[in-house]
Amino acid sequence: MNTTVATGTEGKTWGGGNKPLKASYGKMMMWFFILSDALTFSAFLAAYGFSRFKFIDSWPIADEVFTHFPFLHGVEAPMYYVAFMTFVLIMSSVTMVLAVDAGHHLNKAKVTIYMFLTVIGGLIFVGSQAWEWNTFIKGEFGAVQTKGGNILQFVDTDGHRVAVADFAKVEAGQRTQHQSKNGLWFESESELPAFTMSEITKGLEAHPEVLVRTQILNAEGKKTVLSREESIKQLNENGKLFVQGANLHVNEYGSPLFADFFFFITGFHGFHVFSGVVLNIIIFFNVILGTYERRKSYEMVEKVGLYWHFVDLVWVFVFTFFYLV
Amino acid sequence: MAHEHKLEIFRGLWKFKSNTAKIWGVLAFLTFVTVIEVVLGILKPEALMGHVLGMKALNWIFIILTIVKAYYITWDFMHMRDEVKPLRRMVVWTAVFLIFYLVFILLQEGGYIESVYRTGFIKTDF
Numbered sequence: 001m002n003t004t005v006a007t008g009t010e011g012k013t014w015g016g017g018n019k020p021l022k023a024s025y026g027k028m029m030m031w032f033f034i035l036s037d038a039l040t041f042s043a044f045l046a047a048y049g050f051s052r053f054k055f056i057d058s059w060p061i062a063d064e065v066f067t068h069f070p071f072l073h074g075v076e077a078p079m080y081y082v083a084f085m086t087f088v089l090i091m092s093s094v095t096m097v098l099a100v101d102a103g104h105h106l107n108k109a110k111v112t113i114y115m116f117l118t119v120i121g122g123l124i125f126v127g128s129q130a131w132e133w134n135t136f137i138k139g140e141f142g143a144v145q146t147k148g149g150n151i152l153q154f155v156d157t158d159g160h161r162v163a164v165a166d167f168a169k170v171e172a173g174q175r176t177q178h179q180s181k182n183g184l185w186f187e188s189e190s191e192l193p194a195f196t197m198s199e200i201t202k203g204l205e206a207h208p209e210v211l212v213r214t215q216i217l218n219a220e221g222k223k224t225v226l227s228r229e230e231s232i233k234q235l236n237e238n239g240k241l242f243v244q245g246a247n248l249h250v251n252e253y254g255s256p257l258f259a260d261f262f263f264f265i266t267g268f269h270g271f272h273v274f275s276g277v278v279l280n281i282i283i284f285f286n287v288i289l290g291t292y293e294r295r296k297s298y299e300m301v302e303k304v305g306l307y308w309h310f311v312d313l314v315w316v317f318v319f320t321f322f323y324l325v
Numbered sequence: 326m327a328h329e330h331k332l333e334i335f336r337g338l339w340k341f342k343s344n345t346a347k348i349w350g351v352l353a354f355l356t357f358v359t360v361i362e363v364v365l366g367i368l369k370p371e372a373l374m375g376h377v378l379g380m381k382a383l384n385w386i387f388i389i390l391t392i393v394k395a396y397y398i399t400w401d402f403m404h405m406r407d408e409v410k411p412l413r414r415m416v417v418w419t420a421v422f423l424i425f426y427l428v429f430i431l432l433q434e435g436g437y438i439e440s441v442y443r444t445g446f447i448k449t450d451f
Binding site: 020021022023028031032034035039042043046047049050051052053054055056057063078079083087090091093094096097098100101104146147150216221238305306309310312313316317320323324325 | 388409428
């Protein structure tokens, strides 16, 4: 049966068959998906900005939080690692766009190589992200959380950070963690902090060179360091809990919200990178199998490429707002 | 399907012979911008710590450089430069307007809550 209906408008502007955007359906929809995903990410980053503006005078300084570089223990290297990660992601964006370009020339060998390099770049990035998380979760110096939820850190008289483990007085006869196998089988408790408050207070009193540093930023944008008397007073009156590293409840670097947003936003971005790698691997195998060769069009590489560049694009913003600003 | 690429960036200031050459050129530029950001982030020059429009001058520089990078990633890596104007506007302006609105509202309100804390209606230092 012939289903074509003649309307008399063929060839006119509204006669159908026009492609005003000169882009294929798939590519256009990828753009619109990217647009909506961009709005999601900007909502997250704007929420981060909201919380940061709320605590503008006590927000953690990123340079003091991310100071580590793999294999360089004890060396203060703020930014270098994340700069490296940024470069890896930009580089994998370049290999991706080179793959797209090779696809336009229907050059299967080149597309294969470039897709492979893109996947490798993505994997290096996700691995680096995992390392960054691990370092952040473990923490380094430890700190004390106050009743009000503020964080007290410890510094020496030169302003260098001091680890709690280096001055706390370890006391005998501390209670151990209640485990269901040793006590009531139906009751359990979470892991006890490594130091009790009395161990830390006594340690502080015994070490005259150790001072308390609060989260409040002074006029020069540095964290306020209390005097000796104030340090002891503050710790005695308000100190509540020893915290080491960061999780969703506590954060030794400052406001717990900082850790929450860090986990959520870099986590969501990392998830995008991961799914991008999976998509790239699928495309990579399709290229090897010659699917696009037979199709005489490598547009699929282009569409996944758009997504991959978008992941890079988001990282550029995450880099700025978490590490630079 | 023809794949014509516009082979010049910086409004024709930098022309390339092929699309591949343009990709490497854009990479060089993006790396250059990132290096500037990292160097500024480590040095934090005293001259840029003054406040401009409610934020440190250095932070404004970072944000502007980020948008510059975003522009070149979108325009040259994602080939937005080669798309027709309506598609470009549909994607870019939608994002720009919504993001500006959202960021403005949230930062404004965050600043207001901070002022409530600061003026002592709520005790936070304990």
